[in-house]
Amino acid sequence: MPRSVRPAPALASFALLALALTACSGGGGVEGTPGGSGVRDPYFPKAGNGGYDVTHYDLKLAYDPEKRHLTGTAGITARATKDLSAFDLDLKGLDVDTVTVEGKGARVSRSGQELTVRPHDELAEGETFRATVRYSGTPVTITDPDDSEEGWLPTADGALALGEPTGSMAWFPGNHHPSDKATYDIAVTVPKDLQAVSNGELRSERTADGRTTYAWHTAEPMASYVAMLAIGHYDITRTTAGADRLPVYTAVDPEQAGASRKVLAKIPEIMEWAEYNFGPYPFSSTGAVVDREDDAGYDLETQNRPVFSGAPNTETLVHELVHQWFGNSVTPKSWRDMWLNEGFATYAQLLWEEDNGGDSAQETFDALYRGDYFDDAESGEAIWAFPPAKPSGAAHISDSPVYWRGAMVVHKIRQTVGDDAFYDIVQGWTAAHRHGNADTDDFTAYVEQKAPDKDFDAIWEDWLYGEGKPAHP
Numbered sequence: 001m002p003r004s005v006r007p008a009p010a011l012a013s014f015a016l017l018a019l020a021l022t023a024c025s026g027g028g029g030v031e032g033t034p035g036g037s038g039v040r041d042p043y044f045p046k047a048g049n050g051g052y053d054v055t056h057y058d059l060k061l062a063y064d065p066e067k068r069h070l071t072g073t074a075g076i077t078a079r080a081t082k083d084l085s086a087f088d089l090d091l092k093g094l095d096v097d098t099v100t101v102e103g104k105g106a107r108v109s110r111s112g113q114e115l116t117v118r119p120h121d122e123l124a125e126g127e128t129f130r131a132t133v134r135y136s137g138t139p140v141t142i143t144d145p146d147d148s149e150e151g152w153l154p155t156a157d158g159a160l161a162l163g164e165p166t167g168s169m170a171w172f173p174g175n176h177h178p179s180d181k182a183t184y185d186i187a188v189t190v191p192k193d194l195q196a197v198s199n200g201e202l203r204s205e206r207t208a209d210g211r212t213t214y215a216w217h218t219a220e221p222m223a224s225y226v227a228m229l230a231i232g233h234y235d236i237t238r239t240t241a242g243a244d245r246l247p248v249y250t251a252v253d254p255e256q257a258g259a260s261r262k263v264l265a266k267i268p269e270i271m272e273w274a275e276y277n278f279g280p281y282p283f284s285s286t287g288a289v290v291d292r293e294d295d296a297g298y299d300l301e302t303q304n305r306p307v308f309s310g311a312p313n314t315e316t317l318v319h320e321l322v323h324q325w326f327g328n329s330v331t332p333k334s335w336r337d338m339w340l341n342e343g344f345a346t347y348a349q350l351l352w353e354e355d356n357g358g359d360s361a362q363e364t365f366d367a368l369y370r371g372d373y374f375d376d377a378e379s380g381e382a383i384w385a386f387p388p389a390k391p392s393g394a395a396h397i398s399d400s401p402v403y404w405r406g407a408m409v410v411h412k413i414r415q416t417v418g419d420d421a422f423y424d425i426v427q428g429w430t431a432a433h434r435h436g437n438a439d440t441d442d443f444t445a446y447v448e449q450k451a452p453d454k455d456f457d458a459i460w461e462d463w464l465y466g467e468g469k470p471a472h473p
Ligand code: TRP
Pocket: 144, 148, 164, 165, 298, 299, 300, 301, 319, 320, 342, 397, 398
């Protein structure tokens, strides 16, 4: 140091010392701040949380159907994406008993669906940490903005846990937004006369003291809205599909067994057809869960094995299985991008029909445009209520424009580029975003880049983003 440098005045060195002390308290060198209570989803602003990214959920659950009582331990492995003094988890209902972060007791507070965790030591950006939440109680059923029910649904002989769009926070704490996917271990203990079915593959099944623990493992990233748990009496079938012997695991309520047998036997054929059209299957097992009609009242594309309320028909089976590519592997960045799920899963139904001796997709498109595809004129009109890429509110993300007009957008692309380029685009899309997230802008940019000599402007403007029925089919 040159001798001419003026020594720092006392006040300045005190300030420097104070700064250094503050920096030390953060552990990571800088003072952390809270992660935030949402990820600014345009339709569900409180869904998910800022400041971290979950990589793995390790859930150990026990359920007593008679008392409707759930006991759970959620081990959450996550990476801080900023310096954190606190972070939120989403959890609705249930009682939180204790929370630890990196093995040390953390302070918690709750407000609505936000469970705020203040760890003993601040977390530094880039740090991987483990939070463990012990909780219990009677899980709640959540009514969606569109009046359908999700979360925890008690059934005649057990329960069904479903999560689109926000129901998963009723049975485990987490970062409940589709943008944060993770791998899962879900172990469920139930009275030994019942089964517990979840996502992924069954790793073990052990009975002790009158209770059986089913341990399920999901090795591929999963959005929490397609996590699932089905507890009850089921007829279980284990087979394989295709030359690669993909495991097929089906669980069917005995009341639905007769009506389900023939259609579920088509799973291998549908999987093969879907792989041929949409690219390699992204997961390590498939199957289905069939419960009773009024257990949920709708079907859902839960990962690996979709849930059906009552025996499905072939079209709904095709729809939910194709969601494994569109929705579960390529997952929307936000709830505004729902048409990327439903438009493709619905278009797959039209393709299945076309490939199996039914109407061509063009014929169905024409009938939808004319308004006589559905039995009643009202349903025919409902397709035009809003543009598929801009649903008119949270209550409408599963309305018919997202499904049917979304499928018509896919068909317009096929019309524009022809079949060869169309399947090339579709398979390229599922490969480019396999196990990831994508939004509508990613999609339109991808299509344009794959077919640079074509003009898609009118399709995006009129069919994807335009209000009302487009002037031309
Ligand atoms: N995704 C389901 C399907 O198409 C339907 C569905 C069930 C849904 N619950 C939802 C869509 C909640 C949006 C929101 O098979």
